[in-house]
Amino acid sequence: MARFDPRGRANRALLVGVGDYDFTRPEHPFGVPGDLPAVEHNLDGLRQALRAGGVFAEDGITVARPRTVDEFDRHLDAAVDAAEGLLLLYFSGHGAVPSTGDELWLLMRRATIVPGTESVFRGAVPWKSVLTVLSRARAERVVVILDCCYAGNASAAWDTLGTAQRQRTSLLMSVQANNRIDAGDGDTPTPFTAHLVRLLRNGEIGFDELADRLRAHMSAHHTTLREPPEPWEPQSRSATSGTDVLLAAPPVRPPGTPPSPPAPPAPPTPFAQPHGAGARRHVPKPGRARAGLRALLRRPGGPGGLVPLTGRRRLAAVIGVPAVIAGLVATGLAVLHGGDGAPCTPPLELRLLTDPDLEPTLRKAAEAYLTSKANGTGDGCRRSGITVYSAGAAATVTAFSRQSDPWQRPTGEDTNPQRDIGPQPDIWIPASFASADRARLTSPERTYVSLEADPEPFAYSPVVLAVPQDLAAEPAAERVGSLAALTEAVRKREARAEVRRTDPENTDAGLLATIGLYGGAGERDPASAERGVAQPGPPARTGAELLCTLPDDDAVDDRTSALVPEFLLKTAVGCDSATRTGRMAEYPVDVPGLSPTFVRVRWKGADRDGEVRDRAVEGFRTWLTGKGGAKTSGPAAPGGLAVFGQDGFRAGSGGHRPLAASDFGALADPGVLPGPALPTAMTDALKRYREANGPGRVLFLLDSSGSMGGLWEGPGGAPGIIAQSLAGLGGQDVYGVWGVAGEPGGSRPYAEVLSFGKHDRQEAQRAIPASAQVKDLEADPYRALVAALGFMAQRGTDDHRPQLIVYVTDDEDDNRLTEDGRLGDLLASVRAGRIPVVMASLDSGGCDKGKPDAAISEASGGRCLDTKGDLVARLRDEVARTGTGDEG
CATH class of the missing domain: 3.40.50.1460 (Rossmann fold)
Structure with a gap:
């Protein structure tokens, strides 16, 4: 790492x-x-x-x-x-x-x-x-x-x-x-x-x-x-x-050097006071040398001079180690010397914002550039450093197009791109050529940013259907077609086949996949299309995350195809290489491809080092894209394109031939590949996606049988755990709590603790511990879960809002799940109901393989949680995936 x-x-x-x-x-x-x-x-x-x-x-x-x-x-x-x-x-x-x-x-x-x-x-x-x-x-x-x-x-x-x-x-x-x-x-x-x-x-x-x-x-x-x-x-x-x-990283003493003397007591700060003392003590100011060092480390650029590097900070590499000032070697600084032995001055730092799917490759490219001849000044020093970071694709487009003012000068917590996106970039590389057009201001609002996009992308990767090898078509010709035809062919081979797509809000690839899911002209109903890629919880944030989480369940991995950029079939394999299902790329002709594009970002008033920054940006652009621009001291190509080729990308224009050998389940020549998306198509697909699903529904089952008495009180008790999990639910979500315990043979295996409906979160968090009571009765988890499945099914008949059932229990009564073949019947019911069930066991072994809790959660597509991990945090996450989390 x-x-x-x-x-x-x-x-x-x-x-x-x-x-x-x-x-x-x-x-x-x-x-x-x-x-x-x-x-x-x-x-x-x-x-x-x-x-x-x-x-x-x-x-x-x-x-x-x-x-x-x-x-x-x-x-x-x-x-x-x-x-x-x-x-x-x-x-x-x-x-x-x-x-x-x-x-x-x-x-x-x-x-x-x-x-x-x-x-x-x-x-x-x-x-x-x-x-x-x-x-x-x-x-x-x-x-x-x-x-x-x-x-x-x-x-x-x-x-x-x-x-x-x-x-x-x-x-x-x-x-x-x-x-x-x-x-x-x-x-x-x-x-x-x-x-x-x-x-x-x-x-x-x-x-x-x-x-x-x-x-x-x-x-x-x-x-x-x-x-x-x-x-x-x-x-x-x-x-x-x-x-x-x-x-x-304690400094290593040369052999024979005596140990350093003990550290003297640290002087109090202007605000610190010794116990019982009221007077402040003087704190010596740092020496001139150290103050000068801090001045050297300040970052140039930005409106009016210095801009704080708030927000995301992903360092692509050591960005040009700062010069050492004599006498400060104890601080651990390394020294870079120029050709004449003089120390190098700190290189200019460039900030590069990109799409989350592209970030790993661009970090590799930045690392390669920093040590290349193209980034040298000719005297052994570096011309520039690069900080690479990513942010959600939809939020980035919005920030450029409508929030450049608060991006420069945040005025509040509601809209603060410096916090939500990161520092103001010098370079933006979106994953789609169309995103650069979408980000340009089209209204008369005041703007503080201008975007200068290259006329064409420098690389390309189609969004493919990554199909498990056992389900993929063999002939190359059958691996190309419309997305609907390709997915239908997979379902003919495996009736339980599933398709998953990444978050359209977070990556351009997820939004491009959504264009294909909704149909080229938007003819499919978004809600229906979303049901076709439904899964427990929210979609994965990136393609790599999607491919790396599928192997968590072998059965799901074996039957699930993923809509991801083609290059990830080569790069996103290190997470679970021993157990993951191999995949082959199939090529939807109606899903636009990724088209990474170099965009120079200019900020109003950020002209203090404008010429130097322009030269640094142009040097990196030429090295990365291999196209035109100012000459550098090193070769312009293959440069960054070689890095993109190693990661499985294709050429940005022409026939989109692979930049390097394609030996990872891809077709070198699948025929004519889709071009970039139209800006209007991406905007429309995002709007329809946001309107496709409404708030969620969650039903909590709380084991209130007598054995729960020792696991009841306080925030760590069962009612408190449920109350904490409400943090993921908002004012438009619908939820309720049942207490599971009852008389043998009684008409109902539960009692209502919190009515099923919309609630003020804080009132609900107070009401649950106050209303829930342990009873000197046994729980019947089989009857309670069957009742919950029926209850939730009735509420999902007129819409397709996300739903979840949560059962918090000590598993003391799980024998009632296994008697008389009940467990088999219950597993069949949860599979048919398609409502995720989270089994939250207060027993550290509740989710062990072979236990009923594990079987129920797996059959439903939910999760099994026990106290071997942080049950409270994980349960809150599971609930948040169903709820809106908004209080409006």
């Missing part, structure tokens, strides 16, 4: 610890459980580990012990404003969640807890607000580490971040959701931070390895304070950019 190396940048670490609390129980009725003396050891140990780790300079580490929310906010604002490379936030102290369990709160020193129907935390910081502040940071990567009770509940807010923020934000949580943890004996650090510090001091380590090793150690040696105890399992959310981030 690629790794972002922040060494030598303006990095900041904010270490927040709250060990002493002004109000504690039993002295104060609304106080917190008690002081946490181990926190002070956490701060000391982590500060020393980071200082020795080679990533953070001493003046880049702030230790804070905030008494109030205002103090915490000032510290956080200062760190957010100062960090340009890596921003690390660490918190150790009391964490708390309300009865609904839907939000984590970080308790400051003067915090109190006011009990009620939903507890109120005064003097505490809501985790969601911390994420909001972090979203405006200029830092290229953000890492958050939480060591507190209920830390795992922080994942819910991370999961709802915009795509751009998930791309650059990594979150490490000390324990799984809804669990309290032991803070240790007070004479040493907490168990979690103690091992965290050991790993950081033990050599080079990145975020993903750190999270994996912490999880392995803690789960093997510690348990949580939940009753009964559970293995202590730290959780993590890695930045979705696919690039890890280096957190520590």
Whole structure:
């Protein structure tokens, strides 16, 4: 995996610890459980580990012990404003969640807890607000580490971040959701931070390895304070950019060098106060050399000069290592020297925005360009660096055409392309030539951007039907035809054959596939066409994700064709190569192909380094496309086209011949291939797709039998788990809850806990734990599931809105599923009903192979969840795939 190396940048670490609390129980009725003396050891140990780790300079580490929310906010604002490379936030102290369990709160020193129907935390910081502040940071990567009770509940807010923020934000949580943890004996650090510090001091380590090793150690040696105890399992959310981030790389001492002396105590920051002290202490300003380094690292370009690199940050490669200033070798900077021995100046950075399907190939191309002769200045230095990042295709078109003003100057949270798309690009490479036309302003609105697209695409890839080998046509002539004819032929070979397509909102390929599904002239009913590609949950976001998730179920993989770009049959194979079904490409003549196009993006007022930036863009364009432009110091071709050829692309014009050997299930010459889409066809298909499906329906079954008594109370209890999962549902979704327990032979195996209908989410989250009651009766899951299938089928007769059944149970009564052949009958019913059923087992082995829960979920096309993973987060995700998540 690629790794972002922040060494030598303006990095900041904010270490927040709250060990002493002004109000504690039993002295104060609304106080917190008690002081946490181990926190002070956490701060000391982590500060020393980071200082020795080679990533953070001493003046880049702030230790804070905030008494109030205002103090915490000032510290956080200062760190957010100062960090340009890596921003690390660490918190150790009391964490708390309300009865609904839907939000984590970080308790400051003067915090109190006011009990009620939903507890109120005064003097505490809501985790969601911390994420909001972090979203405006200029830092290229953000890492958050939480060591507190209920830390795992922080994942819910991370999961709802915009795509751009998930791309650059990594979150490490000390324990799984809804669990309290032991803070240790007070004479040493907490168990979690103690091992965290050991790993950081033990050599080079990145975020993903750190999270994996912490999880392995803690789960093997510690348990949580939940009753009964559970293995202590730290959780993590890695930045979705696919690039890890280096957190520590201690410098290697030459042999015979004595160890460095212990680190002196870190000076307090202007806001930090020693315990019991009220006076502020002076903090020395960084020396001129370090200030000069930060100035060198500032990025040129953008309206009026500097533009913060907010939003997505996927580094294609090390973008021209900055020059070293004498005396700063301890910061870990590498040195590039020119031909005369003089250090190179930092290269100009270009920002390249692209379609998510194209991003992996363009990252390879950018890496190749950075070290090529074409990017050299002739004296051993680099002319430019390139940051490659992607964003949803539909959102990108909208941002260019109607949101260039807030893209330059975000004015609020509702419309903020810097957050949702990423930094203002110099180059845009959409996957379809038509998208460049769609993105141009066609109304009299004010615009701050102009798009200069090349007259033709530089590469091509048809959108193909990737058919399992056993179902594919043998003769080449039968592998070409209309999409309807090709899919019908596959269904004749396999009656259960399915077709899936990626998200039309996220990739141009998904939208182009939708054009074919709806018919060339839009003659098919969109709702009917969408039923033909229906699946549990939402469509995959990219073609690679689709091809990599199909092997999760061998039966589905064997019978499912995927509408994806042809080149992915070559590149998207590393995810599950041992078990995946081989696929052959069939070529729909009515699905337009991908036509990557080079677009120069110009921003109004961004002319400070205009000529230099133009030369840098043109140099990359010439190398990438092999067409015209200014001469460079290296050959212009094959350049980027060779990279695209290696990844399975075809020539952008002519007969679209393969750029390299096509030995991956594709036809070298399938005949005349479809051209690019018309802009109007893409716009119309997107509009019809958005109107095709309405809000969702979800029916929750809650096992309320007597055996559930020990799994009932609090946010981690069964009612609380369901209440938390409502985060994925909105005001237009319809849902209800049944309590499953009843008298033997009774007329109904359930009782209504929450009526089936539209609800205010917060009211429903309060109502479910309040209304649900454990009964001294047994559950009959067979009768309850049969009733639920019939109930939901009746409500889906007049439309085709997405539906879901969720059953939360301890599996104590699953023997009633297997008696008298009931399970076979139930499996037949769920297959016929085509309503996904999520079995959420509170038993860690509930989803083991051969268990009824696993069989039911598989037969229905749903998911089986148990406590071996983060059941709460995964259930919330499953529900969100059915619901709208909107409160309107």
